[in-house]
Amino acid sequence: MKSAMRFLLPALLMTGCGTPKPAETPAHPEWSYRSVVYELNVRQATPDGTFAAAADRLPALKELGVDIVWCMPIYPIGTQGRKGTLGSYYAILDYCDVNPEFGTLADFDAFLNRAHELDMKVILDWVANHTSPDSKWAQEHRDWHLRDSLGNTVVEYDWTDIAKLDYGNRDMRRAMTDAMHFWVDRGVDGFRCDMAMLVPIDFWQTSFAELKEKRPDLYLLAEGESAELHDRAFDATYTWELHHLLNDVAQGKKGVAELKAYLAADAEKMPREAMRLMFTSNHDENSWAGTEFERMGDAVRAMAVLCFTLPQGQPLIYTGQEVGYDHRFEFFEKDSMPVTEANEFTEFYRSLCALRHDNEALAAGERGGAFRYLEGMPDGVLGFVRETDGNRVNCLVNLTPEPVEVKGSCSGGDCLAEHLTVGDGTLQLGGWGYCVWTE
Template structure:
């Protein structure tokens, strides 16, 4: 009997341990680790002077210290030579889906990178280009002609100004199967998922069939679509791009759109996407940086407050691109070697570290269905150009008041009890008014005092 009681006690203890992890044990729409995660897009070619996976691996502890959860590697596969753009070519003109670009190293180098990332607690997702290959890819040489879309003369098709690609034919079942097998090749090596390039250009039924099968065989993978169609969330992807919101932020920063449109856009996206949808939010990425300019070119002094919004708006999953964490104000050449000259820590590094800590510490800021309810402050209670909202989940609360204008504003954040502003540490009493500098903000949380490193230049000051 004693042995039976001991066994029952042990089983109860094991069950309790299983049911009280950092994330709830209930069935989730997404991997439990992903809800409060922050993604970092690594441009391997430009990340170090060497531009290799081995050199990039040395920077992983720095990303861990910053608080990053997921490292998204831009395409690491061999790329084509035929019609190559520039000297080195585009990462997205892939010639072989199951190999490593010699420019970046070897498969052994990749395996070491992945193992080190996992040792540090980082997840790794690969950029997957399913829409097209290079015009001299292995499949062009080795597979039937009807694996590709061709014109009346039998030539492969290019899209837009992508003269270095050949579009794949998704009417071909064998090609679809080969694409799935290529994705499995990397999942078998232990990666944590994919960011799928130009996902809207690939038939949605391919994603629904393939990704469902991959999730069944590789539980816990994370899948991000470069696309904005709500259908991408139906039995397919965890997250999609919030492109419209990003472009609106650029327009508000330039004074071309009213800050009041921010709430309308967020509410529109909330109504058109499923409750569980993650929305990738960013002030920069590889496309924006190289072709539209850095966040400082596009947003000027509004860059920081817009970054703050990407970490706090509903459904949002924030992205940091190569160099943003130190305010590197440079457009990377896309087809040439153009490395970051030196990695340094500065006030931007501290700012992003605070934002990441904020997201990790507050369940109200989780993406998807686990995020807190969003309550917007009524427009009449705030000065023109200022927006405010609260995210609430149970007892957890985050209040954001953001001045999206180029002039100083004074307002009452309507606190219910004394709180310390998260960034500046300034204590504010209920009814006390604050001064928001141009493009400044105030952020208050429940159950937590100010962050460790004040940001005096943009945080609010009590009146």
């Protein structure tokens, strides 16, 4: 939803996170700074649930504006302790093969080649913390896993289908790095590392340094939000705390003050070059906590706008969000998304992806624009600016279900907006309304 408008607000600007200075040497792959990540649930994304069917969907994802396709684990799944009929993708039987449910290695190669033909990157979900109890490693190398006093492999949380690996074992570490080489040699562009904070940081540092000798432009995403993960290891980390805060804001439990406090704390904690993955859904949230519609209700689009515009952010779209699919995917069973034509949600996400691609100020990490708040905002409205030399993105987001009035005027330019009415010297934002405009 675009309108030909440029808003001129009389409010003053207040510095939020300082003015980034261009780095002489980029901290991340050049292609990653304004990228959009799409989490592909291969099992559920198509009725067939195969690499071949997923490859057929790639042109539509390219048109949407997706740059990085993150494939949930594609490896064979163990049978010992298996949950449900098909099992958890995260109970790895063999790191150097593919789940026959999805096809063959040749099928994966064809998927990867198709993505590359479309100038899209593919990263694999890498599960370095554990394997299945009956994995190839557990059978052939008994000392590669942690074991209790009775010799049983160690289970974490309620993950009864896994066996925790022992990072005190040098041979296991070598084998893990070699397994990552196997996929880099096939042409994958990086890894999303599951539960990265449970694996010693020195393993990631050593392995990634070795892998980058071969592929300097690898992109590495950590499921974790410790600043340590950015120490010679990962490009991007999760913003779990922000995600739960956005849920609370949508439910009326928190508001602008708490969001500003979070942003200040995160800017203080994280290095300036850190990329921060932002999302309204992912596979964990969707299956276990509910869809974004269940958690965020009418605030869904406003929260997505924040994920595409907040400082240091790198946005994520999960399977089905691009068509507004309101369904909790079964995790251990086949529960495929029906074939759905492009709709208003597709256009919404396409507009957000284009906004990110077209504006340097919205880049992640150290390339992103200086972040400043707009002062004089009415209660419940978050107003801010992202700005670099020659590019400025202005954002107003109503974080309440009630309509509000913002003093200002408009002339010229383009705007992405919803629930917006322009008055004489005022802007009326309906409940969960927003407007984003560039200069």
